[in-house]
Every structure is written in structure tokens, then in C-alpha cells.
Amino acid sequence: MSGATGPIHAFLAGHGRDGSGRSLADVLAFDDARIEGVHDFIQWCFPLPEASRAVSGAPVLTGTEARAIRDDPRALDGLRAMLDRMRRFYAETDGWLRPYDHNHLRITRILAAVRTLVGPSDADAFHRFVCERNAQAGAPINADSLAFWRRALQG
Template identity: 70%
Template sequence: MSGPVHAFLAGHGRDGAGRLLADVLAFDDARIEGVHDFIQWCFPLREASRAVPGAPVLTPTEADAIRIDPAAIDGLRGATARMARFYEATDGWLRPYDHNHLRITRILTALRDLIGQDAAQEFFELVMKRVQAAGSPVNPDSLTYWKRTLR
């Protein structure tokens, strides 16, 4: 493993709270909503988290290692599927401002950078389907960030 995020996504390493990816994927929706230090491990970015100090920052070497490791890609896809289920099953994020809007931006960015544009586009379409079905309650700035992430 090239680093801690890679090991976590591949299912062998633990996040900053000592959890395996399998532990996080088993969270119920209330824990997904209420726990704020897992998303940075499941969807790592090249920039530091402003919400969770000390969260991992994805290095270019680690990103390359994740991209070529089928186990890490499977882990990332598993995390994506779990978050998709959360956004499909819950409505609390369907309001003008919510911390989940930042999570969605993070997810789209990580998918684009680590799996590819198609994976990010697919997640975006799932989220937008829910937004539109709810009468488009999400603020325009969040929607703009999400669309920009796809470019």
C-alpha cells in the first residue's frame, strides 16, 4: 500500500478513528448523517479538509496507486454506492443549505479524479434526480459547484 488512504480504500487500513472501510459502509443513515470524519477517507482530495483538521490529504503518488489497484477502486465504488443509498433514502439534505452539499462536491471531485468522469457524472445524475423530484430546493451555488466539478 502506498499510503493510509490507499490502504483504507483497499480494505486493509484504518481511518483516523480506527475504522475499516467495511465498518463505515455498515453505518446506518443516522450515522452517515451524524459522523463527520469518514467522508475524507472514503473520498480523498488533494486539498486539506476545512471541516475536519488532520483529515488525510491525497498525494499524487497515493492517487496513482489507488487508480491502478482494483481493491481500492472497488472500495471507492462501495463507498459511492453507500452514499448513493443515503441520498436516495433521506430528505434532510434537500434544502437550501446543508453540509451534505459539500460532501456531494467532495464525492464528485474524488470520483472524477480517481475513477473518471463517467463515475462522477453518474453520481451527479443520481443526486440531481432527487433534487429535481424534491422541487429543486438546493441553493444555486451548490448546483454550480457540482456542475463545475464535472468539467
């Protein structure tokens, strides 16, 4: 694994594979339809210290692996590249701008992972972006999802 502390770290650093055998470069190359339709990549790109309720067998971030990711510029670059890709997805698509959508859970995950691994300013910027998109669309997203997003910023 070329110095990686674990499989998530290796994946984000660009020299590992996710549970479906994809590299980070493979996932970054997903078109919008694949991002929308594939459900087992987000847990690798934005890992959390708790098990996914949506995808069984998804990786769980340990404290040791989180520290290793925070200390590895390549892993942080990989995570930031995926954050940029998801920002483009949410900028270029509107299907998630409705009262209830699985992307609302993804956004909560993204906010929590970015806050923990990259830092609060990056998480705050992404939060402002998705909230602005929601406002521009007439604020269709339900209040519970918006509250989950705010809580994800607080840890």
C-alpha cells in the first residue's frame, strides 16, 4: 500500500482500490449519471467513523486512519478532488433539489467527512454552496435535511 495506514487512506492517496475495485481516478471520472446511480463509492470518498446504514460492508474510518489521511498531502488532494467533483455534480444537476432525496444523506456525509479530515472552512464553503443552490431553486429541501447539514458542521 505504499505507506498507507489502511484501505481508505490508500484509496484517497490514489494507490488503493475501493470495495468494487475502482481507483479514485476511476470514481473522479464518473459522469453525472454514474454519480447519481452508483451508491457504493461515497463511503470511500468521504469516510466516517460509523458504519453506513445504506451500504453494508462499506469501510469505517478509524482514528488512526483519519490521522494518517490528515497528515498525507496526497490523500488530502484526493479528497479535495472528490469534493470538487461532487460540487460540480450538485451545480450541474437538479434532481436532488426536492424535498427528499438520497443526495441529502450524501451531503451530510460529505460535510462531516470534510470537516473532520480537511477542516471546517472547506466544509463551511461546501455547505454555503449547497444551501445557495437550494435557495436558488425555491428552497425545496426539507427542514430535517437542512438541520442534519448544520449539525454535520458542528461534529
